[in-house]
Amino acid sequence: MIGIFDSGLGGLTAVKEMIKLSPDEELIYFGDTGRVPYGNRSSATITKYACQDAAFLLSKKVDAIVVACGTVSTTSLSHLKKTLPIPVIGVVEPSAEAAVKATKNGRIAVIGTAATIRSGAFEREIKKLSPDSEVITQACPLFVPLVENGFVQEDCEITRLAAEHYLSKIRESGADTLILGCTHYPIIAGVISKVLPNVTLISSGAEAAKKALEVLGKKESGGCGSVSYYVSDDPTMFVSNASLFLGGEINGTVEKININEY
């Protein structure tokens, strides 16, 4: 059984990939919808919230945890790895590996929340794998609210302007590969690609899902394949927005929990 958590809905991009690659897997998802977003908070607060999220999944007896949140993966992963008794997979390492493999000109761009970019975690990982790479980073704090409020259509002028505002530096850099370092961003991949045509986009949630299955081994077919969803605010809003991330309706139970008990 694999546990996956995110500050809110973004981690569902990892769930989607996992269901696709290993439909018989049993998954437990926690979305901290009562305290989303994490990306503008301090490192101490992000780590505190992440520890509670992981403790909840641990109480469900998961065998491994996928941190399907760019902010937590870049801010608190080493703390989680040190303190948890099970494997913890974040989005940084698998995304950096995929980007280094994909780039042809060695110029890799990374976008994420303010906390993610501040951490420098993607940059460090890319340089470790490929020291000669040039890494261009940019925080895009408006992207999560834009996605969460439904400004996701490819022809949405507000999102296009925000993308233009944040990504023009990356376009000028000539980067040929872009890590979407926040699991919300694949939802506006269409808009991002319009501003950055011919750039390969790496979905950090999908890469983390692939990595987790690689590390843990795909489940043999014959399993019963289920997802149980837990959230820290009213499930109604989560259910109505989840299809955007899953590419279809939620198939599984959704329950509200009190995350401060963990």
Place this chain on the structure above:
Amino acid sequence: MIGIFDSGLGGLTAVKEMIKLSPDEELIYFGDTGRVPYGNRSSATITKYACQDAAFLLSKKVDAIVVACGTVSTTSLSHLKKTLPIPVIGVVEPSAEAAVKATKNGRIAVIGTAATIRSGAFEREIKKLSPDSEVITQACPLFVPLVENGFVQEDCEITRLAAEHYLSKIRESGADTLILGCTHYPIIAGVISKVLPNVTLISSGAEAAKKALEVLGKKESGGCGSVSYYVSDDPTMFVSNASLFLGGEINGTVEKININEY
């Protein structure tokens, strides 16, 4: 001593007004920066957070509480009034009074967070004061993230487009008065006025501050006039953004507290 709270920074528009009107007052401010924003959360979660915020202020022995948050004022005020042993002043009643006084054609528009508009609280209060008024309401969930991420300049094209998106219905209605039902919104009053020229804007935070001083009586001059600020995340970010709301640097102490203890 007056306690003031908000989900984050917005309530500082009420602090600013209070310092202007009664510079000798002693104020305690709490901004729930570790859980901001409230506006997209469920009513149950908003009320739970609001009760903790009020309990913290009560522990500081304040004589009255100003709920300088449109979302809490419209979602949880009656609950707070019922359960707290001191006067509680929200933004709805004073803003509705000011709007009814200001309108010439009886058409009053209200903008706020999703939770505020869903509650219908402003509409009910305006109709109570002036049953023949026409009330036009619109949720503007992108305005808080825009303000918090600094997209506040009058010529900011992203904010102008968002304002155009949300406010065109209000422009078409012919409303001559607009309640800024969220205490963040006065920061982008310039952009709002460009989309809605010749419309009187009512700042809900400023109106609540005026009302509180009316109810409690202005302090006699000779008091020592101080503001103590408390937040639930790292004070650094709060301090660096507060000047936008206060119209000047913070003059007072800022301390981080654990709001889950209340």
